[in-house]
Amino acid sequence: MSASDDDHIDGRYADLADVVLALARTISADAHADPGVVDLTATEINVMRFVDRHPGASPSTVAAATGLHRSNLSRALRDLEAKGMIDRVADAADxxxxxxxxxxxxxRNLARLRASWSRLLSSAGADDDDLGSALRLLTRLETGLARSAQRETGV
Structure with missing residues (x-):
């Protein structure tokens, strides 16, 4: 951590990150307990999340959006194809x-995961107002971090 990082510490953001990471570990462990869920690496999850939201994207677009080097993306795509999770189709124009x-x-895998996530988190006792506020906040943070990454990489 650099000296400039020390000047920007807000314990609430650090606490939020800690809770998000703890939740992510719990959610991931729960999903891994389901033998019907295809096991994916963190890189594969990152790629699948983008491709699911942007079907028809080119590999170079996926690499830029996920911050992966082409060699790492190529490996992830080969593995995802082998797992039956992604197809490469020819571009109609080229x-x-x-x-x-x-x-x-x-x-089907994503639907199963979403049902599992919903079941797990709905059992934790949050009310609808808390859920809406948390979802709005986390979405804003994700969007803001994505914009920052785009500015830094020029993508």
Missing amino acids: GRQARLVPTDRAA
Whole structure:
């Protein structure tokens, strides 16, 4: 941590990050307990999340958006194809270019995960107002961090 980082410490943000990481570990452990869920690495999850939200994206677009080097992305794509989670389809305008699309298996896997996440978190006792506020805050933080990353990388 640099000296300038010390000047910008707000314990609330650090506490929020700590809670988010703890929740992520709990949610991940719960999902891994389901034998019907396809096990993905953190890199594969990152790629699938983008491709699911942007079906038909090119590999270079996915690499730029996820911050992955092309070699790391290529490995993740090979592994996701082997797991039946992603297909490469020819670009209609330029058959030499590939477009990435999630498979039906990926859609079923995501639906199963979302149901598991909903079940797990709904049992924790948050009310609808808390849930709405938390979702809005975390979405704003995710969007803000994505914008910062885009500015830093020029993408």
